[in-house]
Structures are given as structure tokens and as C-alpha cells.
Amino acid sequence: MSGWTGVKAGRVLVVDDDEVIRRLIAVNLRLEGFEVTTAVDGEDALGMVHEVRPDLVTLDVVMPRLDGIRTAARLRADPRTAGLKIVMISACAQSSDVARAREAGVDAYLTKPFDPDQLTAVVRGLAIVPH
Template sequence: MPGASGRVLVVDDNKVIRQLIRVNLELEGLEVVTAADGAECLEVVHQVRPDVVTLDVVMPRLDGLRTAARLRSDPRTRELPLAIISACTPYEVDAGLDVGVDAFLAKPFEPAELVRVVRRLIEHGREGRQAGGEADSDTDPGPGRRVPREQVIGAGAVGGDEETAGHGGG
């Protein structure tokens, strides 16, 4: 999409959910590329070069949490903002935080909240790159990159921002 203000890689095994996310983000001027599972995500992420990746948790071949862990372990994608879009059980939130997920959005989600979370992550990612947080740093996670455990309130929680989710994480 020419003139898009960011590129998002949407990873979900449910075609309807992928399309729902795609349409809502494209209506906001974002470019969207999709993948059906974590394995496909890892195959295309370096060609796509997204500003943000959204991940479902339960997917065939490679689930969202293991995909996030692999993205974090690769120096080329270590600083890439990651959002889990799933049922967001307490286990998923804890496991996501442990591997370095930046935001969580509970299904079913409000389209406006989806856009808000993705835009914040794009901004945080750009701020991190401008401050020298490029992916070639093997030890420093970069400024503002991890969500402190106590700041994960529920859907849409992004470190350093106001509470955005009063409707829980289930």
C-alpha cells in the first residue's frame, strides 16, 4: 500500500481473524502482510521487514510464544515489537513477558484498540531505533522495549503508557 505509515506482519491460523485484523489496519493506512502460523512468520519476516508483528498463541507447527522466543533470539529481529492477540490467559501473559512480548490484546478485541496498540508499538519501535536500539546490540534490549510485569493490566497493555484495558485479559 503506497504511503503506508507502517508495515505489520499478522500471524494467525484463523483466516477470518487474519482478514479482520488486515482490514482494520489497512483502513488506518498501515500495510499488512499475513502468515498462517509461526513457521511461516519465521520464513517471511526477513523479507517483509515489518515494523510490528502480531501473534496468535495457539497455532499449528509453531505457536505464538515459541515464535516470539525465536524472534527475540535472532539478532536481526530482537528489537522488533511483538504483540500477542489471543485469549490472553494469565499463563500466556506470563510466558509472553518471559520471552519479551511488548503488548497483549485479548480476543475478541475492539478494532480501535487493535489500531491503538499497533500504532503505539510502531512509535516505540521507531523511538528505540532512533535512540540507538538497533538489532545489532546483543546485550541491550533497547529503551522502552520490555513491558514490566506489573504494567500488564489486560488487553492492550504497553509499557509506559496509560491503562488502556479495563475489560480484562480473558
């Protein structure tokens, strides 16, 4: 990020019930300069989002308690979080899954296994905010 003057990476809330995936996403984003907080499912994320105040949320689709699609829809329905950028990262790769995510208001959809460079490029493109 040394060549990126006048911008900051921003805050990301990473939501995935798989600890290994959660850590992998978080490490890659931290290496790009993002401030990262993690949550284990949609309920956890909704409980944290107002305190963390992220610029972007990554969501898995399949999670216990509250899945990623319903979490995205609830974030979009709340005026305080309606403008959040949302990136879905999921093993669900069928066109119907992507369509459901788009209907819920997701900004980008990546499939697992994901390319870390693609992940950071998508998040960077959506989450960088001017100083």
C-alpha cells in the same frame, strides 16, 4: 491519519491460523494506513520476516507447527529481529498465558475478541516510525 504529519504508519506482519481473524486484523490495520502482510503460523512468519521486514508482528498464541510464544522467543533470539515490536492477540486470557508471552519478549497482549479501536491504538503506539 491526516493529522499525523511527519510519521508513517509502518509495516505489520499479521500471524494467525484463523483466516477470519487474520483478515479482520489486516483490514483494521490497513484502514489505519499500515502496510500489512499475513502469515498462517509461526513457521510461515519466520520464513517471511526477513523479506517483509516489518516494524511490528501480531501473533496468535495457539497455532499449528510453531505457536506464538515460541515464535516470539525465536524472533527475540535472532539479532536481526530482536528489536521488532510484538503484539500477541489471543483467546488465551489467563495471567499465566500473559506471563509466558512477557517472558518471550512480547510488547503488548490483547485478548480475543478484541476491540478494533484498541488493536489499532496499541499497534499505532508501537509501530509508528519517523519519516
